Amino acid sequence: MEKSHQKVLETDLSKDQLKVLKEAFNAFDKDKTGHIPTDVVGTILELLGHKLSEEELEEVIDEYDEDESGQIEFNEFVELASNYVEPEEDYDALRKELREVFMMYDKDAMGYIPLDTFKQILRELDGAVPEEELDDIVDEIDADGSGTVDFEEFMEVMTG
Numbered sequence: 001m002e003k004s005h006q007k008v009l010e011t012d013l014s015k016d017q018l019k020v021l022k023e024a025f026n027a028f029d030k031d032k033t034g035h036i037p038t039d040v041v042g043t044i045l046e047l048l049g050h051k052l053s054e055e056e057l058e059e060v061i062d063e064y065d066e067d068e069s070g071q072i073e074f075n076e077f078v079e080l081a082s083n084y085v086e087p088e089e090d091y092d093a094l095r096k097e098l099r100e101v102f103m104m105y106d107k108d109a110m111g112y113i114p115l116d117t118f119k120q121i122l123r124e125l126d127g128a129v130p131e132e133e134l135d136d137i138v139d140e141i142d143a144d145g146s147g148t149v150d151f152e153e154f155m156e157v158m159t160g
């Protein structure tokens with residue numbers, strides 16, 4: 001067997017996501033050859049929630065079988081699969097950012113923002129929103145009806 005090229009893996013995926021891909025890869029690389037046949041790539045992508053047509057799949061494999069071995073090695077597989085898995089970092093970064101915003105309004109670090117305060121924020125963001133509409137909005141935001149907006153509810157509004 002020829003020496004596999006030691007390309008540094010460039011990926012935005014987290015360690016956990018890489019682990020999942022590694023497990024999926026290994027499950028199909030039963031003989032531990034370090035590569036999987038191209039026809040199981042479609043199956044794996046389907047497991048990841050992406051059903052590709054035969055044509056699309058062929059194109060994808062053409063593009064990512066960099067050494068043109070007709071097989072998909074793990075590093076090729078990771079690069080290919082990266083296009084179909086959402087990088088977690090993005091979400092984490094967004095969450096962190098929103099956490100900071102949330103804490104700006106949760107001055108006493110109570111873990112929640114009273115609905116009145118939240119309405120005030122909305123008024124500041126857009127003074128043209130009628131009062132009753134604000135009521136509707138905060139009603140919807142306060143999913144558990146606690147009269148306060150906690151961070152999860154806040155996240156939901158900002159990302160939903």
Ligand SMILES: [Ca+2]
Pocket residue numbers: 064065066067068069070071072073076
């Ligand atoms: Ca290859």
Ligand SMILES: [Ca+2]
Pocket residue numbers: 141142143144145146147148149150153
């Ligand atoms: Ca609530």
